[in-house]
Amino acid sequence: MDTRETPPAPRTILVTGASGLIGSALVRRLRAEGHRVRPLVRRPPREAAEIAWDPAKGWLDPRELEGADAVVHLAGENIAGGRWTAERKRVLDESRRRGTGLLAATLAQLEHPPAVLVSASAVGYYGDTGEEVVDERASSGAGFLPEVCRHWEAAAAPARDAGLRVVHPRIGVVLAADGGALAKMLTPFKLGLGGRLGSGRQWMSWISLDDVVSVLHAGVFDERLSGPVNAVAPTPVRNDEFTAVLGRVLGRPTVAPVPAFALRALVGELADELLLASLRVEPRALEQAGFAWEHATLEGALRAVLHRAA
């Protein structure tokens, strides 16, 4: 399955969260292939292709969705955008539950619904899995992120019940130079202040931006994909290895470990669930579908993302 080689026939594809890190890369790729992309926007539309919606208020005009072949749903408040206060946790959860619920219920009532809804989720579904290798058959873990991911996936039920093929890419840490986790790490690492987080023994399940876009693309066009699909590279690494490889690619030392207590003091609960939790996720569904990763190893991915030659 490598849809990069033979682009499929042009389709009308709706995208929520199209202004985000992953959404903007996906929209670029789909438009380059000649598809008609219609972003769902929370601000007033600026061009004819855009469709207004208000997920917080539960507002979306079903007539605007008629004629779509597929929907990719990426919208949600940024998980790593700030300390998890009780209010922020409510917003993180509600933005996903409400947005997904509204979209799924609206799609379900269409006269001609699209064939597929690709609705994002995250590897956070599994919780802290320590040394265990987990694939899509594993159950959800304990904690805030697993709970959010369960709500998020369950909210798509009306679309599934209406007969749409629903795909949930459980996305790992997306590696991109200009956004997400890697962009946050670059400044300290470039200053030589990079180091492992906590013990550094925790597993990180990562994926390059290009590859996550290809997974979403496959979700739209490959009819064999349905249900949860782990969107990660086949080679998870421990945090200390990630640290060493990033230092090597940048040509900087990585001798400044950040102890767990300091991380907790800095960002609170987010430290345990996002930075210190161990996630060794296997992309079983993608492997079974013959998915071809462009960046299957961390060093290759970081060199490509950061434009650094070997």
Ligand SMILES: NC(=O)c1ccc[n+]([C@@H]2O[C@H](COP(=O)([O-])OP(=O)(O)OC[C@H]3O[C@@H](n4cnc5c(N)ncnc54)[C@H](OP(=O)(O)O)[C@@H]3O)[C@@H](O)[C@H]2O)c1
């Ligand atoms: N990046 C990662 O490493 C990663 C890992 C796992 C899972 N994911 C998930 O994949 C999805 C896309 O990720 P991303 O990195 O592209 O995220 P992002 O850059 O934060 O973009 C998410 C988009 O969602 C919309 N949005 C923001 N706040 C919202 C709110 N309160 N309610 C509804 N919509 C809101 C915005 O688009 P508009 O302003 O255009 O509406 C925003 O551009 C997210 O749901 C994210 O949780 C990402």
